[in-house]
Amino acid sequence: MAVKSTHFLMEDTVKKFELDTPALMLDIDLFNRNLELMRDRAARAGKKLRPHAKTHKCPEIAKRQIEAGNCAGVCAAKLSEAAGLAEAGLENILITSPVTTPEKIARLMNLHSALPGLMQTVDNLENANALSVAALKTGKPLPVLVDLDPEMGRTGIRFADAMEFGKHLAKLPGLKLMGIQCYCGHLQHIADFQERTSRSRTYMSAAAQIVRDFRAAGLNCEIFTGTGTGTSEADFAIPELTDIQVGSYCMMDAEYGVITGPDGKPLDSLYPPALTMLSSVVSTGHGDCVTIDAGTKALYFTPAAPPRAIRDGKPIPGWSYNWFGDEHGSLSIPEGQRPGPGAKVELIVSHCDPTVNLFDEIFVLRNGEVIDVWKIALRGCCR
Amino acid sequence: MAVKSTHFLMEDTVKKFELDTPALMLDIDLFNRNLELMRDRAARAGKKLRPHAKTHKCPEIAKRQIEAGNCAGVCAAKLSEAAGLAEAGLENILITSPVTTPEKIARLMNLHSALPGLMQTVDNLENANALSVAALKTGKPLPVLVDLDPEMGRTGIRFADAMEFGKHLAKLPGLKLMGIQCYCGHLQHIADFQERTSRSRTYMSAAAQIVRDFRAAGLNCEIFTGTGTGTSEADFAIPELTDIQVGSYCMMDAEYGVITGPDGKPLDSLYPPALTMLSSVVSTGHGDCVTIDAGTKALYFTPAAPPRAIRDGKPIPGWSYNWFGDEHGSLSIPEGQRPGPGAKVELIVSHCDPTVNLFDEIFVLRNGEVIDVWKIALRGCCR
Numbered sequence: 001m002a003v004k005s006t007h008f009l010m011e012d013t014v015k016k017f018e019l020d021t022p023a024l025m026l027d028i029d030l031f032n033r034n035l036e037l038m039r040d041r042a043a044r045a046g047k048k049l050r051p052h053a054k055t056h057k058c059p060e061i062a063k064r065q066i067e068a069g070n071c072a073g074v075c076a077a078k079l080s081e082a083a084g085l086a087e088a089g090l091e092n093i094l095i096t097s098p099v100t101t102p103e104k105i106a107r108l109m110n111l112h113s114a115l116p117g118l119m120q121t122v123d124n125l126e127n128a129n130a131l132s133v134a135a136l137k138t139g140k141p142l143p144v145l146v147d148l149d150p151e152m153g154r155t156g157i158r159f160a161d162a163m164e165f166g167k168h169l170a171k172l173p174g175l176k177l178m179g180i181q182c183y184c185g186h187l188q189h190i191a192d193f194q195e196r197t198s199r200s201r202t203y204m205s206a207a208a209q210i211v212r213d214f215r216a217a218g219l220n221c222e223i224f225t226g227t228g229t230g231t232s233e234a235d236f237a238i239p240e241l242t243d244i245q246v247g248s249y250c251m252m253d254a255e256y257g258v259i260t261g262p263d264g265k266p267l268d269s270l271y272p273p274a275l276t277m278l279s280s281v282v283s284t285g286h287g288d289c290v291t292i293d294a295g296t297k298a299l300y301f302t303p304a305a306p307p308r309a310i311r312d313g314k315p316i317p318g319w320s321y322n323w324f325g326d327e328h329g330s331l332s333i334p335e336g337q338r339p340g341p342g343a344k345v346e347l348i349v350s351h352c353d354p355t356v357n358l359f360d361e362i363f364v365l366r367n368g369e370v371i372d373v374w375k376i377a378l379r380g381c382c383r
Numbered sequence: 384m385a386v387k388s389t390h391f392l393m394e395d396t397v398k399k400f401e402l403d404t405p406a407l408m409l410d411i412d413l414f415n416r417n418l419e420l421m422r423d424r425a426a427r428a429g430k431k432l433r434p435h436a437k438t439h440k441c442p443e444i445a446k447r448q449i450e451a452g453n454c455a456g457v458c459a460a461k462l463s464e465a466a467g468l469a470e471a472g473l474e475n476i477l478i479t480s481p482v483t484t485p486e487k488i489a490r491l492m493n494l495h496s497a498l499p500g501l502m503q504t505v506d507n508l509e510n511a512n513a514l515s516v517a518a519l520k521t522g523k524p525l526p527v528l529v530d531l532d533p534e535m536g537r538t539g540i541r542f543a544d545a546m547e548f549g550k551h552l553a554k555l556p557g558l559k560l561m562g563i564q565c566y567c568g569h570l571q572h573i574a575d576f577q578e579r580t581s582r583s584r585t586y587m588s589a590a591a592q593i594v595r596d597f598r599a600a601g602l603n604c605e606i607f608t609g610t611g612t613g614t615s616e617a618d619f620a621i622p623e624l625t626d627i628q629v630g631s632y633c634m635m636d637a638e639y640g641v642i643t644g645p646d647g648k649p650l651d652s653l654y655p656p657a658l659t660m661l662s663s664v665v666s667t668g669h670g671d672c673v674t675i676d677a678g679t680k681a682l683y684f685t686p687a688a689p690p691r692a693i694r695d696g697k698p699i700p701g702w703s704y705n706w707f708g709d710e711h712g713s714l715s716i717p718e719g720q721r722p723g724p725g726a727k728v729e730l731i732v733s734h735c736d737p738t739v740n741l742f743d744e745i746f747v748l749r750n751g752e753v754i755d756v757w758k759i760a761l762r763g764c765c766r
Contacts, residue, residue, distance in 0.1 A: 020487065023766075098665045127724045283507065293480075293765070297740050297765045327460045341481065341507050379763075380743055380762075383403050383405065
């Protein structure tokens with residue numbers, strides 16, 4: 001696959017704490033370690049990765065995920081994300097949400113005509129018919145997956161309706177049925193590993209039964225894709241699952257730091273936070289708090305998992321981030337440790353996906369020096 | 384003031400419901416009405432506007448606010464916002480948060496050297512000294528305001544420390560003391576108008592006393608700037624207040640729709656929501672809900688004031704928006720009214736400032752047709 005590089009080099013050596021703030025930073029060694037670990041764990045379970053670009057919005061990262069190996073392709077949440085990945089040279093892109101408006105269907109077909117391996121999920125007969133009619137005009141059947149709804153109510157059809165829907169899809173001349181998608185978004189952040197595993201396997205085992213039913217009925221079902229960073233270990237045990245749509249594992253965040261992994265320890269002890277944010281103190285003298293320049297325009301607002309202040313990669317005991325509006329955050333800090341105006345602080349971000357979506361670039365660091373800057377080319381691609 | 388136009392025209396006529404989604408839209412007639420109303424109400428109270436660009440991040444809107452008249456200048460929350468406004472031709476920019484790091488102070492001085500009427504708030508002696516030293520090198524004193532903290536704890540000094548701080552500032556050779564800023568960010572969304580008025584006047588009256596004290600002590604205090612859309616009516620009654628830092632009034636949002644105005648009715652009956660979002664249905668068949676393509680990457684997550692579905696400018700009875708992740712939202716809709724896949728819905732946004740910060744352009748509409756597209760040039764300027 002030809003992949004254009006989207007990074008650009010800075011002229012001078014810049015040290016981590018010299019960066020203007022707020023700044024998104026990626027520790028390249030931790031990032032590489034996370035890529036290799038998920039690749040290897042999946043490979044041992046006989047699964048491919050189909051890493052989700054909604055997390056990082058960065059073609060350079062997608063490219064490196066592919067280059068790390070054992071990938072079936074990449075995922076995009078929206079058509080505009082897929083178009084951005086294609087523009088950067090990525091192929092074999094699965095769009096994981098339905099594409100339903102006439103404008104978007106026309107754009108989808110333009111992309112499909114130009115791009116090898118584009119695949120689309122569907123969950124509605126009317127929409128499937130419209131896609132088939134449009135794809136017929138391109139002269140190239142559109143590969144599709146049946147999207148199953150694991151009782152989340154977001155996208156997907158009910159498990160009980162899957163067979164009838166699959167049979168309908170298989171008859172549509174403009175579509176090529178490839179298999180199913182089942183993504184349990186509502187389970188990814190269940191704190192306890194055992195509970196998460198048990199609940200995920202219930203849905204994924206039922207989805208696996210549909211895979212077997214499809215195959216028994218002569219429907220093509222070579223792909224069964226699903227899972228995320230939170231449920232990946234659970235779902236490795238599902239034999240029919242072909243590939244996993246993991247996203248956050250490469251960067252990680254505070255949300256994934258408060259759930260447990262297979263060893264009962266926080267999941268970020270397995271996949272450490274490679275992504276952090278540098279922020280500066282803008283105001284002091286407010287009791288035990290200092291005010292910093294990273295508010296909810298820089299850090300996605302997640303009441304349940306606020307950013308965590310770290311030093312040398314480790315949480316600083318007694319320091320806690322408080323949400324404080326669009327422009328600023330507040331750090332509660334024990335007496336005697338409070339930094340003055342202009343001091344820099346490093347934070348594990350709250351939730352990586354929508355935080356990355358607030359920035360145009362990620363500063364890539366090795367041993368405290370900026371070695372590269374990657375463009376978040378898909379930032380704002382919510383269409 | 385020379386103001387470069389930042390808008391660009393689309394080639395063909397596009398109707399509102401033909402826009403690709405999610406899309407930010409601005410009704411130009413409601414927008415103009417809001418500009419004129421706030422201008423006139425402030426003028427009747429003898430106040431100027433200093434509209435805050437953190438709300439809209441759009442030089443074209445800042446330009447129109449200035450052109451509407453009765454403005455003392457514009458506000459920027461961050462240095463990078465000010466730089467973006469200056470690049471678009473705006474002058475007389477007040478940066479309403481401290482600028483504290485050496486990198487930022489150097490950039491501030493570059494901007495100050497090039498731009499007429501740049502003004503900076505300060506709340507710390509060490510920072511004031513650093514600004515003075517840097518400004519001396521430019522050969523042009525930096526106009527500054529003392530930032531007062533109305534017991535919010537974000538930025539600003541305590542009222543009791545203002546006089547001593549003001550006297551210190553007045554002696555610094557690189558700075559030119561211009562007055563004070565007092566912004567009650569924590570009061571803007573108090574639901575009840577009377578309570579909001581009472582609490583805001585307590586702080587603003589105390590700040591007015593500092594203005595009188597400064598003047599009596601021979602300190603220059605020609606500017607007393609503060610207030611926002613929520614407290615503007617309350618603070619019109621403060622004689623010393625010279626100008627108001629209103630932001631949301633021009634666009635409005637669901638947060639400002641749940642607080643009352645001076646007539647006891649929702650504030651958005653006075654300043655109607657000019658900003659809305661167009662979204663599309665992506666999935667149906669989920670009980671009483673349909674899934675739309677606007678999640679928290681398109682609409683800022685505010686649990687207290689979710690987006691509101693509207694039709695012909697009026698809320699649709701029985702329709703309610705439910706937060707449903709980064710990529711999607713959910714609309715609860717009564718039976719018989721649920722639209723199918725691909726249907727378009729219009730929403731009042733949750734909180735305008737950080738929602739605008741997610742997009743690159745605003746589609747400007749008159750009578751349901753796109754008449755212009757304004758670039759949100761300061762999107763992502765959080766530094």
